[in-house]
Amino acid sequence: xxxxxxxxxxxxxxxxxxxxxxxxxxxxxxxxxxxxxxxxxxxxxxxxxxxxxxxxxxxxxxxxxxxxxxxxxxxxxxxxxxxxxxxxxxxxxxxxxxxxxxxxxxxxxxxxxxxxxxxxxxxxxxxxxxxxxxxxxxxxxxxxxxxxxxxxxxxxxxxxxxxxxxxxxxxxxxxxxxxxxxxxxxxxxxxxxxxxxxxxxxxxxxxxxxxxxxxxxxx
Numbered sequence: 001x002x003x004x005x006x007x008x009x010x011x012x013x014x015x016x017x018x019x020x021x022x023x024x025x026x027x028x029x030x031x032x033x034x035x036x037x038x039x040x041x042x043x044x045x046x047x048x049x050x051x052x053x054x055x056x057x058x059x060x061x062x063x064x065x066x067x068x069x070x071x072x073x074x075x076x077x078x079x080x081x082x083x084x085x086x087x088x089x090x091x092x093x094x095x096x097x098x099x100x101x102x103x104x105x106x107x108x109x110x111x112x113x114x115x116x117x118x119x120x121x122x123x124x125x126x127x128x129x130x131x132x133x134x135x136x137x138x139x140x141x142x143x144x145x146x147x148x149x150x151x152x153x154x155x156x157x158x159x160x161x162x163x164x165x166x167x168x169x170x171x172x173x174x175x176x177x178x179x180x181x182x183x184x185x186x187x188x189x190x191x192x193x194x195x196x197x198x199x200x201x202x203x204x205x206x207x208x209x210x211x212x213x214x215x216x217x218x219x
Contacts, residue, residue: 007059008058008059008086008089009056009057009058009059009086010035010056010057010062010084010086010087010090011035011037011054011055011057012033012034012035012054012055012056012057012062013034013035013036013049013050013053013054013078014032014034014050015031015032015033015034015062015065015066016031016032017029017030017032017071018030018032018209019208019209019212020073020075020208020209021207021208021209021210022104022121022150022178022180022205022207022208023102023104023121023148023150023178023205024148024178024203025075025102026205026208027208028073029073030071030073030074030075031066031069031073031074031075032074032075032077033062033074033075033076033090034047034050034077034078034079035050035054035076035077035078035079035080035081035083035084036050036051036052036053036054036078036084037050037052037054037078037079037080037083037084038051038078038079038080038083038106039080039083039108040080040106040108040125040131040134041130042106042125042130042131043129043130043154044129044152044182044185047078047079050078050079059086059089059093063093063094063097066094067097072098072099072100073100073102074094074099074100074102075102075103075104076090076091076101076102076103076104077103077104078104078105078106080108080109081103081104081105082109082110082111082114083109087103088113088114088115091114091115091118092115095115095117095118100119101115101117101118101119102118102119102120102121103118103120103121104121105120105122105123106123106131106134107122107123107124107125107134107135107136107139108131108134108135108136109136110136110138110139111139111142112142116146119146119147119148120143120146120147121147121148121150122139122148122150123150123151123152124149124150124151124162124165124171125152126151126152126153126154126158126161126162127157127158127161128153128154128155128157128158128185137169140169140171140174143174143175144174144175145174145175145176146175147174147175148175148177148178149171149174149175149176149177149178150178150179151165151177151178151179151180152180152181152182153179153180153181153182153186153191154181154182154185154186155185155186156190158186159179159191159194162179163198163200166200166202172201172202176202176203177201177202177203178202178203178204178205179191179195179200179203179204179205180204180206181206183207183210188204188206191204192204
């Protein structure tokens with residue numbers, strides 16, 4: 001087969017079974033497939049261990065390990081999973097196998113080729129990330145109610161920037177919009193107060209897995 005078939009291989013940092021800590025699926029038992037590598041270097045990144053290393057694995061091998069967890073929900077994450085050519089084939093194979101699949105992506109790479117059955121969780125990088133210039137704004141018109149847009153915020157300045165982008169692109173009319181504070185930089189209570197004050201139609205989230213397990217990798 002070709003690259004889109006079962007001979008596809010990907011560089012994998014880890015595959016693990018845990019609770020989804022973010023998005024509208026927060027709290028849901030999920031199998032995570034974390035791909036290695038990322039072209040971005042966000043100042044608040046909490047998965048730097050996935051930038052390098054990993055193990056090259058065949059698509060069939062990945063699917064076998066995912067199946068071993070007997071869980072119907074799968075999240076493909078990174079790093080930046082779309083930086084690997086085989087990611088699109090992996091997403092389609094997971095959908096074909098009957099899983100409910102989500103993709104966590106930085107918003108810096110084109111999401112147009114992602115299987116439409118996948119829920120695309122797309123970041124919009126605020127200035128505090130240091131990667132605002134990498135936002136691929138052509139992704140925004142591609143978002144549907146099946147997708148979600150995530151804004152991770154480190155300060156009130158980031159929040160005001162996010163509020164302006166929500167209005168500029170009418171983001172809450174396209175898909176659910178998520179706001180999250182950077183751990184250790186913005187207090188959740190402060191972000192909650194701003195959202196309530198401004199009556200923003202967004203979903204605030206904290207990273208549930210960190211509340212439960214701390215910053216332990218593979219959780």
